[in-house]
Amino acid sequence: MPDEQKPVVLLIMGSVRAGRNCPRIAHWAARIGHASTDLAYEVIDLADWSLPMDDEPGLPHAGEYIQSHTHAWSEKVRSAAAVVFVTPQYNWGYPAPLKNAIDHLYSEWRGKPTAIISYGGHGGSKCAKQLRQVGAGLKMRVMTTAPALTLSEKVIHQQVELDPEVDLASYAGKVRKAFKELSAEIRQQGDRGKSRYAAERLLKAVAKVRKAFRERRSLSAE
Numbered sequence: 001m002p003d004e005q006k007p008v009v010l011l012i013m014g015s016v017r018a019g020r021n022c023p024r025i026a027h028w029a030a031r032i033g034h035a036s037t038d039l040a041y042e043v044i045d046l047a048d049w050s051l052p053m054d055d056e057p058g059l060p061h062a063g064e065y066i067q068s069h070t071h072a073w074s075e076k077v078r079s080a081a082a083v084v085f086v087t088p089q090y091n092w093g094y095p096a097p098l099k100n101a102i103d104h105l106y107s108e109w110r111g112k113p114t115a116i117i118s119y120g121g122h123g124g125s126k127c128a129k130q131l132r133q134v135g136a137g138l139k140m141r142v143m144t145t146a147p148a149l150t151l152s153e154k155v156i157h158q159q160v161e162l163d164p165e166v167d168l169a170s171y172a173g174k175v176r177k178a179f180k181e182l183s184a185e186i187r188q189q190g191d192r193g194k195s196r197y198a199a200e201r202l203l204k205a206v207a208k209v210r211k212a213f214r215e216r217r218s219l220s221a222e
């Protein structure tokens, strides 16, 4: 299938800080996804998205946004088939810009197939756990497999450049597994959507026949 026709997965990067490792990890994950599924992958840098915390007066769940950037962010997330949060752990949690980007929206997240890839000195599983809880609150479909990548001491503290192809090679299988789960969930949602559409068409056809039947009966009674 040509890339432009494939369902799009957004890899949303949790880190916006200068000198971050996040882009290397997100692009490495995207390459694995691309090679192992029939999906298209787009890396989202929240640093490119101006989402001020104080300029939307309404509650996100009402969806009545007044700012064009919120509308654009809403459309971006809504149109994606799935999302992957690629995030570091900061002080046992996930970074504030990621929470802010999530909290700008509400219904856009509902039912969204979602994977979590965390990283840190110990894999960032604490932040992944928190993110999973937030995903549950938003009724996202969070995948069971959540790769937790441990970065080396040198990468974290001595600013040695991360080479994901080498340094994270042992996690590639788990990342692949998460993308396969995501792909299966997208397919299932598509099938459920098709079944729902077929059932709706059938119900409409039955209603039409019933109406015609009632009209014929009332005509013959006159």
Ligand SMILES: Cc1cc2nc3c(=O)[nH]c(=O)nc-3n(C[C@H](O)[C@H](O)[C@H](O)COP(=O)(O)O)c2cc1C
Pocket: 015, 016, 017, 019, 020, 021, 022, 023, 088, 089, 090, 091, 092, 093, 119, 120, 121, 122, 123, 124, 151, 156
């Ligand atoms: C503010 C801050 C807090 C951090 N807290 C943790 C932590 O709780 N656990 C951990 O394993 N690593 C922690 N680290 C180390 C990060 O996992 C590591 O620096 C990682 O590269 C950060 O991702 P980034 O470079 O993409 O921003 C922290 C780093 C920063 C900047």
